[in-house]
Amino acid sequence: MDPRIEKIQIAAGCVKDWLKGRRPVAGIVLGSGLGKLADVIEDQLVIPYRDIPGFPVSTAVGHKGNFIVGKLGGKTVIAMQGRIHYYEGYGMENVVLPIRVMIGLGIKYLFVSNAAGGVSFKLHVGDLMIIKDHINLLPNPLIGPNMEDEGPRFPDMTRPYDPALIKLALSLSGEMGIELQQGVYLGDTGPSYETPAEYKFYRTIGADAVGMSTVPEVIVARHAGIPVFGMSVITNEAHDDYAEDYQNDGEDVVKAANAAAVKMTNLFIKLIENI
Numbered sequence: 001m002d003p004r005i006e007k008i009q010i011a012a013g014c015v016k017d018w019l020k021g022r023r024p025v026a027g028i029v030l031g032s033g034l035g036k037l038a039d040v041i042e043d044q045l046v047i048p049y050r051d052i053p054g055f056p057v058s059t060a061v062g063h064k065g066n067f068i069v070g071k072l073g074g075k076t077v078i079a080m081q082g083r084i085h086y087y088e089g090y091g092m093e094n095v096v097l098p099i100r101v102m103i104g105l106g107i108k109y110l111f112v113s114n115a116a117g118g119v120s121f122k123l124h125v126g127d128l129m130i131i132k133d134h135i136n137l138l139p140n141p142l143i144g145p146n147m148e149d150e151g152p153r154f155p156d157m158t159r160p161y162d163p164a165l166i167k168l169a170l171s172l173s174g175e176m177g178i179e180l181q182q183g184v185y186l187g188d189t190g191p192s193y194e195t196p197a198e199y200k201f202y203r204t205i206g207a208d209a210v211g212m213s214t215v216p217e218v219i220v221a222r223h224a225g226i227p228v229f230g231m232s233v234i235t236n237e238a239h240d241d242y243a244e245d246y247q248n249d250g251e252d253v254v255k256a257a258n259a260a261a262v263k264m265t266n267l268f269i270k271l272i273e274n275i
C-alpha cells in the first residue's frame with residue numbers, strides 16, 4: 001500500500017476510535033490567535049495531536065495542538081486547534097495530513113481561518129476578509145503520485161472557495177452587523193515577513209492579503225471535492241515605505257487576531273447553523 005495512504009488510514013482510524021460514533025459534518029481550521037473558537041464548542045472531546053500516531057505537532061506561536069470535536073451551531077464539528085505550517089520544517093505531506101484525516105472521517109465542508117497581513121491598502125488591522133481566491137507560492141501538496149481515491153490528477157480550481165458559502169456569509173454578516181471585506185489570499189512559505197518590495201510585487205499580481213498557511217489545506221480539500229469557506233483576520237498592514245518606526249511582529253499578530261476572534265467565531269457559528 002502507498003505509505004502515504006497507510007499513514008492517513010492509521011491516524012484516521014485512531015481518531016475514529018476516539019469519536020465513538022460521532023460524525024463531524026464540518027472541519028474547521030483555527031489559525032494563529034483564533035483557537036478561542038474552540039472554547040465555544042459544546043460537549044467537547046479533546047484529542048491531542050501527540051496522541052495520534054504519525055501526527056505532526058504544531059510549534060507555531062498562538063497554536064495549540066488538538067482536534068476538538070463537539071457541537072457548534074447545532075452540528076457536530078471537528079476543529080483543528082492549531083495547524084501545521086510548512087515553515088516549521090514539516091514536509092507538505094505532514095502539513096496536510098490533518099486535513100486528509102478529517103476528509104477520511106467524512107466531513108462535508110471545510111472552514112479555514114488564518115491571521116494574514118494586509119497587502120491591499122484597503123485592509124486594516126482587525127478587518128475580516130472572506131477569501132474569494134488564492135495565489136499559491138508554497139509547494140503544491142498534490143505533487144507526487146496521485147492518490148486516486150482522494151481525487152483526480154488535475155483537480156479543477158475554478159471555484160476554490162465555495163460561492164454558495166460566500167453568499168451565505170455575506171447575507172448572515174449583514175443581519176449580524178458584521179462588516180466583511182473580500183479578497184485574494186496569497187500563501188508564501190514565510191517565516192520571514194514580506195519586504196517592502198515583496199508587498200509591492202504581491203499587490204501587483206493581485207493579492208489583497210498574505211500569510212504562511214491555508215492554501216495547501218484548501219488544495220487538498222478541493223482535490224477531494226470538499227466545499228471550502230475561508231476567512232482571514234487582518235493583523236497587520238502593508239508597509240512599503242521603509243518606515244523607521246514600524247516593524248512586523250509575531251506577538252502583535254496574535255494579539256490582533258485574538259481581538260477579532262469573537263466576530264469571526266460568531267460568524268462561523270451562524271454559518272455552520274445554516275449549512
Ligand code: HPA
Binds near residue numbers: 117211235
Ligand atoms: N505576512 C505573512 N504572514 C502573516 C502576516 C504577514 O504580514 N501577518 C500574519 N501572518
